[in-house]
Amino acid sequence: MRIVVTAKYVPDINTERGFEDRRVVRNAGDGTLNELDENAIEAALRLVEAERESGSIGPQEGEVVVITMAGPDGDVALRKAFQLGVDRGIRVSDDALAGSDYFGTAAVLAAAVRKLGEESPVDLVVTGMAALDGLGSVIPTLLGAELGLPTLNLAKKVELAGRVLTITRELGDVTEQLSGPLPAVLSVTDTANQPRFPGFKLIMAARSKAIEVWSPADIGIDPAVAGTAGARTETLSAAPRPERAEPEIVTDKGEGGVALADFLIRNDLV
Amino acid sequence: MTNRTVLVLLDPATEVRTSVLELLTIARGLGRVEAVALEAPTVEVLAQLGAYGVETVRQAQPARDGASVSGDERHLPAVVAAGLAAAVRLTDADVVLLPTSFAAKEAAALAAHELGAGLVIDAASVREQGGRIVAGKRVFAGSWDTECAVTTDVAVVTVRANSAVAQPAAAAVEPVTEGFAVEVAPSPVKLLSREVKSDTSGRPPLDQAAVVVAGGRGTDGDFGPVEDLADALGAAVGASRDAAFEGWWDTYVGQTGVTVAPRVYIGAGISGAPHHRGGMQASQVIIAVNSDPEAPIFEICDFAVVGRLADVLPQAAAEIRKHKG
Numbered sequence: 001m002r003i004v005v006t007a008k009y010v011p012d013i014n015t016e017r018g019f020e021d022r023r024v025v026r027n028a029g030d031g032t033l034n035e036l037d038e039n040a041i042e043a044a045l046r047l048v049e050a051e052r053e054s055g056s057i058g059p060q061e062g063e064v065v066v067i068t069m070a071g072p073d074g075d076v077a078l079r080k081a082f083q084l085g086v087d088r089g090i091r092v093s094d095d096a097l098a099g100s101d102y103f104g105t106a107a108v109l110a111a112a113v114r115k116l117g118e119e120s121p122v123d124l125v126v127t128g129m130a131a132l133d134g135l136g137s138v139i140p141t142l143l144g145a146e147l148g149l150p151t152l153n154l155a156k157k158v159e160l161a162g163r164v165l166t167i168t169r170e171l172g173d174v175t176e177q178l179s180g181p182l183p184a185v186l187s188v189t190d191t192a193n194q195p196r197f198p199g200f201k202l203i204m205a206a207r208s209k210a211i212e213v214w215s216p217a218d219i220g221i222d223p224a225v226a227g228t229a230g231a232r233t234e235t236l237s238a239a240p241r242p243e244r245a246e247p248e249i250v251t252d253k254g255e256g257g258v259a260l261a262d263f264l265i266r267n268d269l270v
Numbered sequence: 271m272t273n274r275t276v277l278v279l280l281d282p283a284t285e286v287r288t289s290v291l292e293l294l295t296i297a298r299g300l301g302r303v304e305a306v307a308l309e310a311p312t313v314e315v316l317a318q319l320g321a322y323g324v325e326t327v328r329q330a331q332p333a334r335d336g337a338s339v340s341g342d343e344r345h346l347p348a349v350v351a352a353g354l355a356a357a358v359r360l361t362d363a364d365v366v367l368l369p370t371s372f373a374a375k376e377a378a379a380l381a382a383h384e385l386g387a388g389l390v391i392d393a394a395s396v397r398e399q400g401g402r403i404v405a406g407k408r409v410f411a412g413s414w415d416t417e418c419a420v421t422t423d424v425a426v427v428t429v430r431a432n433s434a435v436a437q438p439a440a441a442a443v444e445p446v447t448e449g450f451a452v453e454v455a456p457s458p459v460k461l462l463s464r465e466v467k468s469d470t471s472g473r474p475p476l477d478q479a480a481v482v483v484a485g486g487r488g489t490d491g492d493f494g495p496v497e498d499l500a501d502a503l504g505a506a507v508g509a510s511r512d513a514a515f516e517g518w519w520d521t522y523v524g525q526t527g528v529t530v531a532p533r534v535y536i537g538a539g540i541s542g543a544p545h546h547r548g549g550m551q552a553s554q555v556i557i558a559v560n561s562d563p564e565a566p567i568f569e570i571c572d573f574a575v576v577g578r579l580a581d582v583l584p585q586a587a588a589e590i591r592k593h594k595g
Contacts, residue, residue, distance in 0.1 A: 013525075013544040017410040036526065102379065102389055132548070133410075135525060136391040137372060138379035141347070145383045150459045153347075154372055166462070171373045172477065172528075173469060174345075177462040190526045191515075231421070232388030236404065238416040244556075244570060251563075252577025257585020260536075260557065263573045264586075265593055269481075269534050269555060270503065 001051045001062045003044040003124045004116055006109050006143070007037040007081055009074035010133040017133070019238035023099065024133055026073060033077035036128030038195035041066065041084050043158055043188045044126045045196075050160070063087045067112045069097060069105060075211050082206035083198035090116075090212045096223035097216065101233050104226030106142035111219040113147060124165070127187045129154055140187035150180035153187045274301030274398070275363040279374065280327070281350055283307035286318045288478045289369040291436035293429055294322040296396050297367055298439060300403070304328055305445075306357045306366075308344040316445050323439030327447045328357045334454040342464040347373055349454050351380030356452040358385055358424060365403055367396070370428040370529075371477070378428050388420035390427045394531070394552070395434075403427070411525070411544070412551030430552075431478040432531050471507075476521050479506035481534045484523050484550070486510035488539015488560060488579055491518045495583035496538055502587035502594075503534075510540045524549035538579040542567025559583065 011017045015030040041064070048062035065088040066081040068074050078089035092112050100108065116122055125147070130137040137154075144151030155167035165186060166179040198206075216223040224230055250259040264270045276297040280290060297303040304326045305311075305319055311327055319327060330353030332339040339349055354366055354377065366381065368374040370392050382389040388403075390396075395406035403425040406417045420427075469475070476482065483505045485496035493507065500507045509519035511527060523530050525548030535553035540546060542558070542565055550556070551570060558567045558574040559582050568574050575582050 013411075013548065017413070019414060019416070022416075102391075103383070129526060132525060134391075135409075135529075135548075137375050138389065138391060141376050141379040142383055145380060150457065152459065153376060172371055172475075173467040174373070175463075175465045175467070177464075178459055179462055180459040232386075233390060233418040234421050236417045236419055238414055240414050241408070241412065244572060247568060247571045247574055249563075249568065249574045249576060252575050252582055254581075255585075256559075256575040256577040256582040257587075258589050260559070260573070260575055260582060260586040261589030261593065263557070264503075264534070264590065267555070270590055270593060 001048050001057060001123050002120060003048060003064050003126055004113050004122050005037065005040045005044050005064060005066045005081070005086065006125065006127045006139070007040070007066050007068045007077050008034040008131040009068060009070045009077040010034045010131055013132050018240065022235040022238050026071070031073055031076055033080040034128060034131045036130055036132060036190055038084065039188050039190050039192050040126045040128045041081055041086060042193045042195040043186070044124070045085055046193065047124070047160055065090065065116060067092065067109060069093070069100070069108050071098070078211050079206050082209045083202050084196060085202055088212070089209070090214055092214045092216070092219065094216050094223050096227045096229070099228035099231060100226040101231040102136060102138050102142055103232060104230045106139055106146050108216070108219070108221060108226050109139070110143055110146035111221040112214065115214070115219040121183070123182045125149070125185045127185070129187055129189045140185055144185035147185065149183055149185050151185040152178050152180050155186060155188045156191045158186065158188065158192060274365065275361050276301045276303050276365040276367060277328070277354065277357055277361065277363045278303060278305050279350070279354060279366070279368040279377070280305040280307045280311065281345060283309045283311040283315060286315055287369070287475070288436060289431040291322060292431065292434045293367045293369065294319070294324060295434050295437045296429060297365070298323050300365055300396065300398055304361060304363070306330065306354055308332070308350060308353055311447065316447070320445045321438045321442045323443060324445045325443050327445050328361065329447050329449045330356065330452045331449050332452040332454045335456055339454055343461055345373070345464070346461060347376035348380060348457055348459070350377040351384065352454045353452050354381040355384040356450065360450055364424060366424070366426045368426070368428045370430045374428055378426050382426040385424050385426070386422060387424035387426045388422040390418065390420065390425070392529070393427050393429045393433065396427055396429060408531070408552045411548040430529070430531055432480065432533070473500060474504070474506045476506040476508050476523070477528050477530060479530070480532050481505035482508055482523070482530050482532045482550075482553070483536045483538065484508040484510065484540060485519065485538050486513050486540030489513060489518065491516065492580070493519055495580050499536065499583045499587045502590040510546050537567055538583055540567055541565045542570065
């Protein structure tokens with residue numbers, strides 16, 4: 001069982017996030033592994049561990065590889081992935097890749113997966129449900145389309161029986177069960193599992209573990225299909241919203257509910 | 271008016287949701303509007319579409335390997351996407367608008383991939399500028415506004431609910447339904463089951479409601495006061511992720527749950543963690559009720575009551591019912 005997880009280096013949602021020159025500010029200090037990718041890593045690790053436990057692969061067999069497209073600061077995300085116990089971390093990097101849209105990002109990640117597949121077959125690609133900066137949620141779908149693989153999205157429950165993956169997903173008022181054969185692309189939600197806490201040994205080992213850096217040429221892709229050059233959208237402006245006015249705060253002394261109703265009524269909101 | 275053709279996804283076609291009416295309103299501002307359905311629209315649906323200026327409903331007739339794709343399978347994103355892509359080619363459309371559910375995002379991505387079209391997800395506005403489609407987005411938990419232009423011939427855009435006020439067309443038309451064949455690529459993905467939860471609450475859907483009342487940890491599991499206020503206001507009910515994980519309520523508001531941007535959002539017993547704020551901070555008016563005066567949600571609200579929600583909510587509900595008469 002060889003699994004590739006795609007990860008994104010994103011601004012921490014607990015920090016002041018913003019844009020500079022129409023691009024998201026990505027500082028090493030405030031950047032982190034997209035929290036939702038931890039669910040993807042957890043899902044991948046569990047699938048490999050389950051195979052080892054069942055004896056269908058040897059105790060040393062099976063591999064989880066994390067790939068990310070980022071500048072050098074993105075190593076922060078890969079180090080975090082190492083702490084959780086992934087075997088390999090690869091960063092695809094090139095200045096020309098900055099400003100990639102959904103399609104450029106998916107094309108680059110797909111090329112990296114294909115490159116890994118040339119080394120030895122990839123059974124599964126796992127992603128999180130979204131990246132917490134853009135929240136588009138379309139990369140897993142586009143990755144599946146680029147790779148021509150069956151795609152099972154937004155799983156809250158994942159079962160693997162032999163080479164058939166079955167997921168349960170909830171989309172608003174609809175609950176679906178879908179299945180597809182490996183190799184496949186799978187995305188998992190934040191309710192699919194509880195990501196593990198890194199152990200001391202892994203934290204220590206993660207510090208010095210080697211990160212592989214691949215260029216577009218290494219994965220056989222023309223950087224012009226991604227980055228600003230390949231993007232199908234052009235950001236025209238990014239501006240901070242005006243601060244909200246000071247709130248009106250009432251302390252309830254028996255009339256708090258009346259005050260709330262009055263606020264709604266006098267602002268014509270009822 | 272330009273000669274642009276705008277397609278709006280109508281799935282399901284057995285009802286016209288408010289979000290679709292909003293899409294139709296936005297679409298009319300961009301060009302001539304057609305709807306794309308995966309099943310036959312009902313008579314009521316056709317009348318509503320006509321009132322919103324839809325001249326033609328394109329009804330996809332999907333087939334795979336010579337066999338018709340029917341039933342629940344028609345709602346699978348891959349099938350919907352094939353229908354949209356074929357409809358764009360058939361009508362030479364320039365813009366495809368979809369609502370912003372997870373299923374619609376999947377269909378939008380696949381259709382755009384197939385068409386080589388530019389894609390914008392979660393737009394809050396869509397307009398034309400210098401011959402290009404420009405979409406506005408509210409990002410980083412509602413703290414930044416961005417605008418981007420689609421640089422390809424075709425634009426596929428998913429639009430957030432409450433991005434426009436639904437307005438019927440100046441003059442109603444009588445829509446014509448036209449079927450068209452769609453070849454869906456073979457796929458090894460099997461739909462084993464699909465269940466639609468029927469909502470008997472009588473409340474509007476959370477992702478489309480104009481008013482939302484949400485409960486968090488502070489409810490201690492009792493959503494009675496939250497539901498009471500919601501019903502007095504005709505609002506939808508949601509929860510924080512914590513409250514949903516406790517099993518107190520099904521659907522939660524947050525950046526990985528339902529993203530809401532209603533006219534009024536009322537958070538009761540919700541502290542306002544970043545995850546929750548990411549799902550509601552774009553709301554127009556934010557009201558908080560919390561017993562903790564230090565709750566972070568107070569930093570982003572317009573009006574707040576520091577107090578016990580079990581006291582404040584029922585009193586507010588009674589006062590609103592009295593006002594409504």
